[in-house]
Every structure is written in structure tokens, then in C-alpha cells.
Amino acid sequence: MPDRPDYSALTRGQIALLDRINAGETGLPTLHQVVRLAQEALGGRGAGFAEYAPDHGRIIAATGACAPAIGRRVDRADSRLRGGRTLLIPLDSLNDEFAKHVEGGDVRRMLGARCEVGDAIVGSLHVYFGDGDGEPGPEHHAVLELLAAHVGRLYAARAGLPVHSSTRQDARDLWVAVTSHELRTPVTVIKGYADTLTNHWDSLGEDGRQEAVRIIGTRAGELARLVDRLLSAASADGEIGGSPAGPFDLPETLRGAVEELPADLRRRMLIGNLPAELPKAYGEKDSIATILTELTTNADKYSPPDSLIELCAGADEETLRFRVSDRGAGIKPEHVERAFERYWQAESGDRQHHPGAGLGLYLVRRLVERQHGWVSLRPREGGGTTAEVRLPRA
Template sequence: MVDARPPVEGSAVFGALTEVVEQLNAGDGGLAALQRTVDVSVVATGATGAAFIEYAHDNGRVVAVAGDLDWALGRRVDLPHPTLRGLLQYGSRVREFPSSLMGALGGHQLDSRGLHRIMAAEVSASGTAVGVIGVSYPDAEGAADPDQRAALGFLASFLSLQYGLGRGLPVYRDGPAIDPAAGPFALIDAEQRVRSWNPAAALLTARSAETAIGAPWPFPLPVADETVEHRMACGTWIEIRAARVPGSTDRAVSFQARPEQPSDGRDLFIALTGHELRTPITVIRGYTDTLVDHWESLDEGARREAIFVVGQRTRELSRLVDRLLNAVGDDGTGVDSATLMPFDLVETLMAAVGELSAEQRRSLKVMLPPSLPKTHGDRTSLVTVLAELVTNAGKYSPNWVEVELTAGADPQTVWFRVADRGTGIRPEHVERAFERFWQLETGDQRTGGGVGLGLYLVRRIVERQHGWVSLRPRRGGGTVAEVRLPRADADGHGEA
């Protein structure tokens, strides 16, 4: 039978892969090569969208996207979730399943966008799982043909090669560390008897597979998508989650030792913030002393100028203190549900623009639609998010090149973007920029000040509202920062 697909597709695939190989041979690669490979996967598999999730030090993150999955860039993925573990631990290397079975992992978001079927393959380097590449299809009842499955398997191997070379990968400096298939995991049947018990489960519980398999599940079993904490006889606390295995009556159960509280990074905190705190305090003190000591000799204009500077620096100091307190506080992603409610994003953004400095407002081009569906989140925090993104855009834009603020919506999210025409951001920096205390190393950029907390705080605020944020290079130069929050009228708006 003659292949009905036009030959130009094969030509495009091999041409693009040749470009990536040439990059690797030249000693380059990194996120740019990974992104190019993800782009290729859409054509090679006949899919409408593609994404790569890199396993990170705490959870997974979508670090490259293409086609109908471009909205997912920057999205946090719950690697320890039992649904994902069940999908990755059982079946062939290339797995195919309806997106609706992904449940809390975002299946409703895929379905609402007309993406009803997923094909995925895990990527490993030197025996270590580093991520998973997935492609999406609009038809729920279809099935990938052998060529499409072989193509995704080959591309997963090609990504394994890129990670094995280590040229700019992994994207996370300290990842990947979590392997969703390697943690403690069990499979139980409808009668709650253990059918499978992996080595990590045996190590954590001191129960061998021979003892556990066939016996009743020994710990509390959570319902729905909750997490249950349980103290074992040895005194160790464990966290347990369970989910139905797709296409089966079995349940996948993942559990882990309750994590220790993270280090607060006190020495680094003090070293990086000392100068930043002293600068506004010194200015405030200087102008205040001048007003106190020379009030009578100053004319009205000089007094007003001094008071204006004191007020401006006080607001800067307040924002800096807020950032520092958030940065060293609780690192959990839980929120007080009482603070999350429907609100008008356009109205909120316009109010937040009014809170910016005069210099920032002069360079900001606001292009918001008249109205959008309401989003679900914490309205007051959007002032901080917008201020940090606009400040960051201006910091790396010589002479305050124009910054654009736009917004829109899709079936599951409401989004806004801050786009500049500044110096831009290199692909290998788009995720590191969200790390706490991280700064670009070049001296001319460091002169802009700051302690490397702005984008870290933005991601923290947004993810506490079940949204996500991403950075990407802007076509033609510059950077785009995008924030997505759940629509108030969307099903499952409390999940991210």
C-alpha cells in the first residue's frame, strides 16, 4: 500500500533532525535543541500538539511545547501522583491512552481544548529517567499506527542522547532528581489486596515483596485525590495517595516519607539582601535628616521633592521586604481557599497598571480586550505579579524599550502577557530565571539591582492560585512572560 502522507513531511522531519545533530556536533544543544525536537514530533507522529516534561528536583515542569499544547509551557506536573506512576510503570515504552483518564493531571484541560488522546514515551539517560515526551490527538477513538509509535520511540531515544551528552541539559541545574517510576509504589485490586510492591516500597516499609503481595493493603487508603498521612510502627510518617488505574479496576498507590522542611538559605539570604536593603534606607534617612535639620532654609519646591523621594523609596522598601518575607517563608503551595474567588482580570490589570511608577507607565503599552471571562484566584496579588513582570522587562530593556501588556482566554484559562523588546533571554535561562536568588551573571545586567527574587515570587504566587507562569524568547527579539490562571466557569478550575 502506498503511504498517503505527502513526502514533504519526511523531508521536513529529517531536515530538522539534521539541524539538531549539527547543533550537537558543534557543541551546542540545550533547551533550543530540545525544543526543535519537540517541534519535529508533531509532524513525525501526525499529532496536533506536543510537550516535554522534565523531571525536576521537586516535581515535573513542562519545558518545551509545540502546536496545540503551547498553552502548557511552564506548567507544574505532579510527578508523584499515582495516576502518572501507573501510566509510566505498566505497559510498553510508548503508551497511548484517552486524555480523560489523566484526571487530576489535567485531563479536563486537554478534553476542553479538543485534545482527547495522548501518546507518550519516557526519556532516560544513562539509566536515569529524565522526562517524558507526549503528543496529542483530537480523536478519542483513534489509535496511532506503527509508524507513529516508532517515530515517537525514536524521538524519545534522540532526546535521551541529548541528555546523555549533557550540553545544556537538564534544564534544571539540580535536576532531574524525581523519577516517578522509582518511588515507593503499589498496585492493589478491587478487594484492596496488594498485587504489586516495588523495591522502593519494600525499602521504605521494611516489608518485602514476598510478604506484601497477596496480603491486604496495610495502611489507610485515601479516597478521591486526597493525601493521607500515616505514622508507621517504626515512627516514620508517610504520605499516601491513590488513583484508579486507567482501563482497570485496580488502584495505583504511591507513598513517600514525609519530606523534611527545606533549608531557609539564611547565609545566602543575608549576603544578597544586605546591600539592597541598605540603599533605600540610606536614601530615606538622608532626605529625612535634611528635612528635619534644614526645614526652614528649604523652599517649598525642595521640600516637596524631598518628601516625594522619601515616599518613593519607602514604597520600594516595602515591596522588597514583602519579597524577602515571601522568599524565606513556607515553601508549600497550599492556599487559603477563602482568598480565592472569581474576579475580572481586565479590571484588575487596569488597577494594577495604576499602581506602577510613572516611568513604568510611560513605557507600558496596554492592549487589553474590553472584557474576558472571570478568572478564579487572589485578585490582590495580581498587583505584585504585574509589577514584578514589568520591572523585570524594564530591567533588561535599554532605555525602557516599550513593553506590551495583552490578555486573552481559552476554554480553561484566562491569561495575560508582558512582552518586551529588550535584550531577550537565552533558552537555557528561561527556567533558571525562576530560581530563588538567581541572577544573570553579566555585570552590565547586574547593575540593575535586585536580589533575584522577583520571578521566584511571581511563580510562587501564581502556582498558589492553581495557575502557572512561563518565560520565552520573543520572536524578533525580547522576552514574553505569560501568566495563566483558571477560568472561574471552567470545570476543575481548582487544579493546575
Template sequence: MVDAPPAAVFAGLAGVAEALNAGEGGVTLLQQSVEVASAATGAIGAVFIEYAHDTGRVVAAAGKLEWALGRPVDLIHPSLRGLLQYGSRVREFPSSLIGTPGGVQLDSRGLHRVMTAEVNAAGASVGILAVSYPDADGSAEPEQRSALSFLASFIALQYGLGRGLPVYRDGPAVDPINGPFALLDPGHRVIAWNPAAARLTARPPETALGKPWPFPLPDADETVEHQMACGTWIEIRAQPVPGSTDLAVSFRARPEEPPDGRDLFIALTGHELRTPITVIRGYADTLVDHWESLDEGARREAIFVVGQRARDLSRLVDRLLNAIGDVDLSTLLPFDLIESLTTAVDELNPVQRRLLKVDLPATLPKTYGDRASLATVLAELVTNAGKYSPNWVEVELTAGADPQSVWFRVSDRGIGIRPEHVERAFERFWQLETGDQRKSGGVGLGLYLVRRIVERQHGWVSLRPRRGGGTVAEVRLPRADAEGHGEA
């Protein structure tokens, strides 16, 4: 572990500060701050996890943690809550203590120790700044801990200014450190009960500590719902504390169902369905009414259009079903990504097949997921790349693997994506809400569906600007031979 020269760290800070003074902000400066955090703490990787509605997500990543960009993080997992709950603002622990699959991901990549600092802006917790080290038994120097604390405050300043942050439009909502939490001894008696637990349950610490746990306890990695006497429903999760006989329990009020925009969804998709149906009906009527008067060429052309529009209609129906359906866990099986990608390329429309540059390795480790959905994911990413790449300049498909995941990328040299849009692009109907995008058509469901499909398979997807111009869309799925492949 080699610390960056102080001059380089201060130069990085100065660059971000100058940009802030010039009125800039958003993900670009957040990313630069994460890179400075990695250098200033002598770490080999760094991330910033922004709290979202019911989880967290990596919105900036640097160094050996770049692969985590876009990854959802289960911040309310009891074991992770236990690590973040107590102690100083800056916390340090071996990644093996993280009971979530994220800990496995870190360990398998040689990232054995983690140091975190919570970011608080205007009295609200907005996320976690985390850095990683290759040694499990080491300990950060006081200067490194101070540097991480300072960088967390520096990021908090950026959130306070509100220029393009928070990344998510509805703002951070999860607060894993200050949320309801309890520790139980082997007899399931309460030995720790934080203020949030007291507020939610109306049980002050003096009436809870030393008493039996008052609610149901789920099995590991399960969630149970329970209605308290006051009528409030709570969700409860429990997990053994690594290296201890205690049990960590996290719980919260059951979130309200977010509005699904059903009326808008029906209106938009109705419009999209009407177009191919109208064309199919028009050409079919022409063939029926004027078959004898049409020459062979006209008949073939009409039949070709009917077939093409029928395929478009089938794909649109598949998209709608994916938007509202749940994954069938029985379809999550090991499969050959290269073979599946090759088949999915063959199913693209003729223009896409002809212009897509495919550069795939001969073999890759098998991945774990739903093979049938891969064609939909690839088609959406290729279609999206083609929309914003005039004349399909350098739209490429590549793939690879690392110790925990198998990935593929669709890269283009199009108009690119602004950093503040790399997460908003995955929102439902986002395209319709952005005036300069509407000319490209569509209902704005493509990337929303991609993320929904991929994350139901315990993978994740991200967008980022491409060096030299354009955009890279990257999908990561679990390796079939990796530990914990069946969990997000």
C-alpha cells in the same frame, strides 16, 4: 490527522543532528526535537516534561500544546502513575483517564488521546516525551509508535551529551515509572507491588501480594505521612483507577527539606533594605534640621523622594513576605482580570505607567486566584522587562483566554533571554550568580516570587524568546468557570 511528509521530518532531524555535531545543545534543540516529534507521529501537539526535584515541568512544547510551556505536572499523582507504570515503553491512553486536572485541561482543548515515551539517559530516567491527538478512540500506527520511541532516544542522546541539559541545575530526580507503586482491589488487598515498593518497605512481593494494604490510606487528592517501623517517613497518595474498581497508590520516602540559603537570603535582602532606609532617613533628617533654610521647591523635592523610597520599601517588604509565606486559600476567589490589571497598572511607578503599552480586551471570563497579589506579579514582570529593554522599547501588556485558563503577557524588545536561561531565571538569586546580569541590580528574587505566587494559585508562568527579538513572560491562571479550576 495528517502525517508530515517524510522529507520534512528527516530535514528536521538533520537540522538537530547538525547542530549537535557543531557542539550546540540545550533547550533550543530540545524544542526542535519536540516539534519533529509532533510532525513524525501525526500528532497535533507535543511536549517534553523534564523530571524535577518533586514533580515535573513542561520545558518544551509545540503545536496545540504550546499553552502548557512552563506548566508543573504532578507526576506522582496515583492515576497518572498507574497509566505510566506498566506496559511497553511507549504508552497510549485517552486523556480522560488522567485523574489529575491536567487531564481536564487536555480534554477541554480537544486533546483527547495521549501517547508517551519515557526518556532514559545514561541509565537514569530524565523525562517524558508526549504527543496528543484529537480522537479519544483512535490508535497510533506502528510507525508512529516507533517514531516516538526513536525521538525519545534522540532526546536521551542530547541529555547524555550534557550541553545545557538537564534544564534544572540539580537535574531530574522524580522517576514516576520506577518509583514505589501499588494497586489495591476494592477490599484494599494488594494486587500489584512493584520492585521499588519492595525496596522502600523491605516487603518482597511474595509477602505483600494478596495481603491487606499495610499503611494508612488517604482520601482522594490528599497526602498522608506515615512512619514505618524502621523509622522512615513515607508520603502516601491514592486515587481510584478510571474505569475500574481498583485503587492506585503511589508512595515515596518523605523528601528532605532542601537548603533554603537563609544566610544568603538575609544578607542580600538586608542590603536591599538598607538602601531605601538610608535615603528616607537622610532626607527626613534634612527636613527636620534645615526646614527653615530650605525653599518650597527643595522641601517638596525632599518629601517626594521620601514618599517614593517609602513605596519602594513597602514593595520590597511585600516581596520578602511573599517569598517566605504560604497562600491563604480563603483569598482564592473569582475576579475580573482586566479590571485588576488596569488597577495594577495604575499602581506602577510613573515611568513604568508612561512607557508601558497597554493593549487589553474589553472583557474576559473571570479568573480564579488571589486578586491582591496581581499587582505584585505585574510589577515584577514589568520591572524585569524594563531592566533589559533599553529606553523601554515596546514593552507591552496583553491578555486573553482559552477554554481552561485566562492569561496575560508582558512582552519586550530588549536584549532577550537565552533559551538555556528560560527556567534558570526563576531560581532564587539567579541574577547574582550570573555575572553579565549583575549590572542591572536587585537581589534576583523577582521572577522567583512571580512563579511562587502564581503556582500557589494553581496557575503557571513561563518565559520564552519573542519573535523578532526580546522576551515574552506569560502568566496563566484558571478560569473561574472551568472544571477543576481549584487544582494545579
């Protein structure tokens, strides 16, 4: 780390940033630009921003060594940042899960600044330094405080960034509307084909009866998954039933989950790198089928029907991961966090053939975070979207 911040980079970066803000670009891509500028101007190994909901934080933008932690849920840092606007903390003094997942064993210190709108802390901006870096001085603190103020300005604009506030009545009304609409379609189809079998059994012939039974089975599976989603979304504490956590073989579990996918979806799957020698993951083995079904169904919904959906897995020192990648239109950077909100759906996709309640990714995040893991989305190089799930190592 230089003795002084890189003021040339800071000036250029602020001009570009202010140009975007003045043009009305106040969403997640602009926030990423602030985070990149913090790392560049202060000479850190990485930088990140944790957005604060009422009871927790989540890393929604990160660069450098911190990039793998995007999507990670963390504790709110209000108590650490309530004194001065900035604070330098040795990472070995923190009980901070985020600190465990920055890449590089020599990352040792975090300089953090709170980001405010009025009296409310909307998040915290952090830059990470290593053993070989010098001690951040007053000028480094001042620059980070300046950039944190820019983040506060983005949130004050209330456009394009994740939103955590909704009234209970709004949520209740939306719950009733979504439930009534989403349950009606599969129930109607199942009843219709059951009535057809009852009233026209002989005239249908063997092929007709087999097709009717197949459709009933498919729709019943969709209905079961939908009920799971709705029950999860309706629960006050976010907990839904699951198997006890323990060590399990992630590649083997993923292969088994693929076999449970609908036949049309299974034919689109490309099973890439699922190395047998990976260490054990720690979590709820039975949840992987649900998580994979939701991620692949989402990929199917927003990508051409003749394109492949790829699945691969890997590991690092702290986590195991698996990725589901498609070659669809790709998720917009400003939507990578909104996609996990309850009832939110992207504008693209064929709604007529792929209706949905906007609960699939919401359910995935709830399931993964319950296992002390995290899930993130990002645009895929060359087009499409990649969903990544990380779980603790056993």
C-alpha cells in the same frame, strides 16, 4: 496520522539534531527541536516535554496544539511510565491539567515516553492525537522511544537546560548574601534622606523637602516589595500570605494595578486590548498588583527607557490570560525557564540603576501557581520579550 511514522522527516530531523548536539548545542532550543520532530515524524496534533523536578513536572517545550501549555506545572507521571518505555493513554482517563489546555476539542489520546539519564527519569515526551487519527502502532512507539533517548542525552550533557538541584547549604548561604546586600541599599537611602530632613529642614526649602519625601516614599515601596520577595524565597513550603481566592474582573483589576505602578513606569505603559466583556477569572485578586509590578519592572529593566511596555488580556475556554510585552533585547530561548529560578538574573540590563535580587519572576511563578495558573516567557516577534500569565476561569 499516517499508518507509519514519517521516516524521511525523522531522518532529516535526526541529522539536524545530531549536528546541533555535536556542535555543543544542548540547551532548550535543541530540546524544542526534538519536540517538533516528534510531532512531525508521528503526525500528531501537538507535542510537549515535561521536565521533572523532585516533586512535580513542568511543561518547558511544546508545539502545535500543546504550545499554550508552556510553563504549566503538572504532576509527575512516573507511575504511568514505569512499565514499558512508552504508553498510550486516552485523555479522558487522566486527571491531567495539561490535557485540559491543549487546543482543539478533538485531541483525545496521548502517546508518552519517559526520558532517562541512568536510572533517573528527567521528564516525559508526549505526542497528542485526535479522533480522526489512527491508533499509534509499534513503529510509532519505537520512534518516540528513540526521540526520548535523545532527550536523555541532552540532559546527560548538563548544559543549557533548567537545573533543579541545589544543596540546602548552598541555598542558605546564598540567602544570607542576597538578603544582606539587597536590604542595605534602600535602607541606606531612606536613612540618608531622613537625616537630611532632620538636620537641614530649613535650608532645604519646600522643593527640597518635597523631593526628599518623594524619594523616601519610593524607596520605602521598593523595600516593602523586596521584603515580600525575600520572605517568599525563604519559606520552606513556598506559601506566602494572600487574599482568599474567588471570582474577579481581570481587566478592571489590571487597570487598578497599573495605577499603583511608580509614575515613571506608568508613563511607559500602553494599555492595549483589555475587553470589558471577558468572563471572570478565579484566583487571588490582590495578588495581581504584585504580579503586574514584577513583570513590568522586569520589562522596564531590560528595555530602552523611551520604549513602550504593552499590556493586554484575553480568554479561551479554560483560562484567562494577560500579557506584558516589551521591545528590549529579548530573552534568549535557553533562558525562558531559568529566568524563574531563585536568584538568577540575565547578564544584560543596567545593574547599576536597576539592581535586583533575582527574585521577582520567582515570586511571580509562586503566586500564579498557587492559584492553579501558570506563567511563561518567550521572545517577542520583532524583538523584545512577552510574559504571559494564565489563570483559571471562574
